[in-house]
Amino acid sequence: MKRTGRTLSLGCLLLLLPLLASASGNSLLIPALGSCSLNTATEELPAALDACQQAALTGDVKAQFELGEFYYDGKRIERDLSQALQWFEQASLQGHAQSQYHLGMMFFRGEGVPANAVQAYIVLKMAAVNGSDEAMDSADLIAAQMPRNELEIASQVLGQIFRNYLLELQNADTLTSPFAPLP
Template sequence: MNRAGCTLLMGCLLSIAPLLGHAESNSLLIPATSRCVLDTRPEDLEQALAQCRSLAETGDSQAQYELGEYFYAASRHPQDLPQALHWYEQASLQGHAEAQLRLGTLFWRGEGVPANKVQAYVVLKMAAVNGAEEAMDSADLVAEEMSREQLEQANRVLGEIFRNYLQELQASDMRSPFAPLP
């Protein structure tokens, strides 16, 4: 494994944290109130969109992702890539793995944004760290299309992201980031 791979693997291992959210007493349940449902009857869609937008604007990353999916898919309305990108970005900034996967793919393909393999690779690697299963494979495909310089640049960015993460972790509880999780 090369140095960049070791760095990424270490970052991945360090970012695994215990589940923080609980729904009642079952940590596997997602409370229904934190989700928006846009797959609804046409006559209910306007109200569902308003409710979802309200949740998204208060920072609900799942609602932001759902809005991104709604505006990206053109099944019941014209596709709106600027809106889709906006909501994917908002959810991605909060570590939403599926939004990061979608955003990285958009950067890779140049959908709604200029194609940028470095940015696509970085976002896809973050999606993989956050749990998007197909993101690592997608990042590998992007890497095959990148020059050596682009790959080095992307790995420098990832290294900086993980260094900052470790520093924040260390500062938050004054413990080593390598200490066992509670």
């Protein structure tokens, strides 16, 4: 199931690529156990940042998220929206709901990218599917502001993503249906 969730997230972001062309104070840094913690003393920050980047480059989703937060927040280093976007995108491809939420809000606000409500809505809906309640609320607020034609485009893209996801589930090498009741 983990593979299909990752594919669902990847499919979402891959379908968004064409859209790209047209298109409070508390730190949220959460240390990733064993791989990366940027909540360190100032003198230890360069080494901690290097360790976190190494973990993120090997695919550690928690490290990718923490780096996204670190660069987005800009409290301990100059804010770098390009870096934040990069790390949130990497974690989003692995289905990380909070990264998808942040990415969607960056698309909506035009932070580091041109503002794009359609793209924001799609990514926020994916974050909601992956468990982010705040993404569901934000997607609903954005939908209320979107012109009907943009909402239709976003719904079509989401429909295609879910159709692809269901096809993948049907073609998976499993003996039982993914919708069958648990034993």
